[in-house]
Amino acid sequence: MTSPDFGGLGPHNSQRLLYFVRIAELGSVTSAALSLGISQPSLSTALRKLERELEVQLFDRTRGGVVLTPEGQLLVGEARSVLKNLDDFRLAVIAARSEQPEAVKVAIPSGVNVSLFAPLAQVFTRRYAPAQIHVIPTWSLAETVETVRTGKAELALLPRVSVPNDMEGHDVGHYEFALAFPPGFATPTRAVDLTALDKMPFIGSREGTAADRLVRAAHREGLKPQVVMIEPNIPSLPHLVATGVGAAMVTTTQSMELRLLGVQTRLFEPREKWSVRMIHRRTKLSPPARRLLAVAQDLRRKRG
Structure with missing residues (x-):
């Protein structure tokens, strides 16, 4: 049948x-x-x-x-x-x-400019939709490392630091910095060195950041930059410089934004560059974390 x-x-x-x-x-x-x-x-x-x-x-x-x-x-x-x-x-x-979409938690300290992270986030979220990135802001490099170490974040972006022994690090890009001059101050015609900071009103940042290290280097050379503000909020820097608060150390990406505001910038000589690494614990990463790291490394190779 x-x-x-x-x-x-x-x-x-x-x-x-x-x-x-x-x-x-x-x-x-x-x-x-x-x-x-x-x-x-x-x-x-x-x-x-x-x-x-x-x-x-x-x-x-x-x-x-x-x-x-x-x-x-x-x-x-x-x-x-x-x-x-x-x-x-x-x-x-x-x-x-x-079910909630796959998500990866990434710790990002205040010293890391979004210009490096933005294209990474764009490629990842489009390629692996509806995956999400949960950004955990941190205020210092030490806090950033501890956030990963305790498992509050699976990945972190760290600029110009040695990778802790209990973690792995991967080079994912770099920043190049310039000095932005506030309106009313003479702007050199070529690249500048530390002497440009002498007696210059300057917008500093938290300890361990590029701006903090620049000020410390100037002091070691006997120069006297006038730190008028400690500003950890990197996105606000262009507007602070444009309104005349002081000079600031900015990324080349921010330099383009500043030029639209009428602010002049000059590269440093010798060039000031910071490498950025993505770090994680020496454990097996979750699938979304592995994908985000792979995207970061792929973008790094394409940039050369």
Whole structure:
């Protein structure tokens, strides 16, 4: 005996299969209708349509109710399997829709400019949508390392530092810095050295940052930059310089923004560059973290 042809089922096949299985379990159309919460005529109509679509008789009618025909006995097992698979599929869809997108936590200290991180974030989130990056801001390099060490972040960007022994580091890019001159101050025609900072009002930053190291280097040379503000918020630097608060050490990306504001910038001589590394603990990374690191390394190779 061959299996019933499921290809002939109409758009309501799963509902009709459910009705059929319930009748088979209870051995009565009346009892099945009560169990399903529908009228007996509606259930009988659905059963007749199923039999017409399959071109078989599924039940024999008796005084006590109904019993499965040989064709019905063949169908009931397959129908239960189909209904179970449909239930499993619906549960999987619900779980997938309620599941949070993959996310990777990245610690970024205030000294890291977004110009390096922005293209990395753009490529990663587009390539692996709906993956997310959760940025954890930190205020110092030591805090950044500790954030990764304690597992609060899986990855971190660190500028110009030695990678701790208990972690791995990967070169993902570098910054080149320039000196931005506030309005009203003479701007040299060529690259500048530390002497340009002497007696210059200067917007500093937190300890360990590029601006802090620049001021310390100037002091060692006997120069006296006038630190008028400690500003950890890198995005606000262009506007502070443009309004005349003081000079500032900026990235070459920020230099382009400053030129739009009418501010002149000059590169340092010798060139001031900071490499940036992505660090992580010496443990197996999660899939989204591995992908983000791979994207960072790929962008680094393309930049050369």
